[in-house]
Amino acid sequence: MKAPVVASSAFADTSPLYDDASRALAQKLAAMDLETDESLHDVSRVGARLASLGLYAYLRKVDTRHLCVIREHLAFHSPLADAVFAVQGLCMNPLIRADRRDVLDAMERGEKIGGFALTEPGAGSDVASMRTTARRDGSTWILNGHKTLISNVGIAHHFVVFANANPEAGKKGISAFLVPADAHGVELSRIELSGDHPLGRITLSDCRLPADALVGQEGQGLSLALGTLGIFRTTVGAAALGMAWRALEESVAHVNRREQFGQKLAELQLVQAKIADMATELTAARFLVASAAYHNEVTTTSSDAARRSENGRRASMAKMTATESAQRIIDHAVQLHGGMGVAIGTKVEELYREIRPLRIYEGATDVLKLIIAQSILKNRS
Ligand SMILES: Cc1cc2nc3c(=O)[nH]c(=O)nc-3n(C[C@H](O)[C@H](O)[C@H](O)COP(=O)(O)OP(=O)(O)OC[C@H]3O[C@@H](n4cnc5c(N)ncnc54)[C@H](O)[C@@H]3O)c2cc1C
Numbered sequence: 001m002k003a004p005v006v007a008s009s010a011f012a013d014t015s016p017l018y019d020d021a022s023r024a025l026a027q028k029l030a031a032m033d034l035e036t037d038e039s040l041h042d043v044s045r046v047g048a049r050l051a052s053l054g055l056y057a058y059l060r061k062v063d064t065r066h067l068c069v070i071r072e073h074l075a076f077h078s079p080l081a082d083a084v085f086a087v088q089g090l091c092m093n094p095l096i097r098a099d100r101r102d103v104l105d106a107m108e109r110g111e112k113i114g115g116f117a118l119t120e121p122g123a124g125s126d127v128a129s130m131r132t133t134a135r136r137d138g139s140t141w142i143l144n145g146h147k148t149l150i151s152n153v154g155i156a157h158h159f160v161v162f163a164n165a166n167p168e169a170g171k172k173g174i175s176a177f178l179v180p181a182d183a184h185g186v187e188l189s190r191i192e193l194s195g196d197h198p199l200g201r202i203t204l205s206d207c208r209l210p211a212d213a214l215v216g217q218e219g220q221g222l223s224l225a226l227g228t229l230g231i232f233r234t235t236v237g238a239a240a241l242g243m244a245w246r247a248l249e250e251s252v253a254h255v256n257r258r259e260q261f262g263q264k265l266a267e268l269q270l271v272q273a274k275i276a277d278m279a280t281e282l283t284a285a286r287f288l289v290a291s292a293a294y295h296n297e298v299t300t301t302s303s304d305a306a307r308r309s310e311n312g313r314r315a316s317m318a319k320m321t322a323t324e325s326a327q328r329i330i331d332h333a334v335q336l337h338g339g340m341g342v343a344i345g346t347k348v349e350e351l352y353r354e355i356r357p358l359r360i361y362e363g364a365t366d367v368l369k370l371i372i373a374q375s376i377l378k379n380r381s
Pocket residue numbers: 087115116117118119123124125126148149150151152193197199357360361362363364365366367370
């Protein structure tokens with residue numbers, strides 16, 4: 001199924017919040033044959049294919065609106081392609097902040113696929129409590145520790161790994177390191193997921209790295225990690241919109257086709273009510289995502305802490321609303337498809353599995369509520 005062109009999609013409602021380049025990008029993506037492109041559904045080929053479509057260049061430019069447009073379209077067709085695209089961005093972003101052009105050129109060309117290794121068995125939502133260490137030994141670094149739930153394990157050539165080089169300094173001791181997947185002392189293992197997402201663990205055992213493995217300055221790791229997540233949080237919302245949009249399109253087609261009680265499902269008023277709820281929720285979430293992306297672009301250079309806090313609140317609202325709404329919209333879509341909605345091989349069944357992790361990673365909904373509330377309460381105290 002092709003994504004409807006911009007003018008006929010709900011995207012048109014929010015288009016005033018996007019710039020001309022974003023609208024042109026949406027049209028370009030809608031014209032690409034993303035649905036029938038088999039390499040976008042094949043974990044071994046998807047990383048290189050996204051590069052040949054020229055999409056990693058947008059990760060280098062870091063315009064949140066462009067990233068949202070791309071993620072919404074990719075997720076509509078292939079949640080796998082969306083996930084690999086996003087994780088390449090999570091790896092590139094700290095490298096961009098640290099001006100590591102040496103590595104970025106190869107990543108933009110798709111010759112190197114990356115990962116972003118922050119989470120540990122004992123440090124999930126509370127990332128600052130990580131236990132992985134980095135020790136300086138002459139001109140080299142030695143890393144030890146465990147990372148888990150890391151995307152792109154199995155396809156990544158390298159990872160930006162966060163480790164504490166000065167545990168006495170607490171979270172201020174966290175630094176970022178570029179770790180080749182095949183470095184001595186790196187062991188990778190796969191975690192099987194309900195969705196089609198390459199995921200795994202990284203064990204670091206006396207992994208010795210050259211001095212230039214350090215990304216940015218020593219002690220800058222947490223700010224690189226949180227700055228990156230701050231950019232990408234809104235785009236997770238956009239990915240959820242893409243999946244919800246697809247669920248709505250699938251549902252509209254199904255209820256117009258399927259007949260029961262002598263009429264099309266689309267003629268039953270309770271079915272119409274469901275379609276109305278799905279479309280309205282999708283459009284409302286789209287506005288929050290578009291607003292967060294818009295404000296992120298226009299105030300991204302602001303040194304004003306209050307503006308940055310407002311942007312963090314907007315991104316959290318956008319991600320929370322879009323992912324929670326998408327879960328409900330996709331659940332309605334499964335219901336409208338009846339028994340076939342849970343049959344392996346149907347698109348809505350795939351979406352039902354794929355949407356779930358988005359409510360957890362890059363800020364679980366519960367944690368986002370804290371960010372939103374604290375931003376509001378802080379400004380009023
Ligand atoms: C598909 C997938 C891909 C991922 N990819 C990556 C990756 O590439 N790199 C990476 O570093 N990590 C990745 N993660 C890990 C992800 O970032 C963590 O799962 C997430 O941060 C939550 O951490 P946790 O799983 O340890 O849950 P926990 O931190 O143990 O939290 C469990 C639950 O407790 C609740 N909770 C936690 N804290 C609070 C609080 N303060 N207040 C209220 N409720 C709270 C929430 O409901 C939360 O879902 C990925 C996860 C998934 C599922």
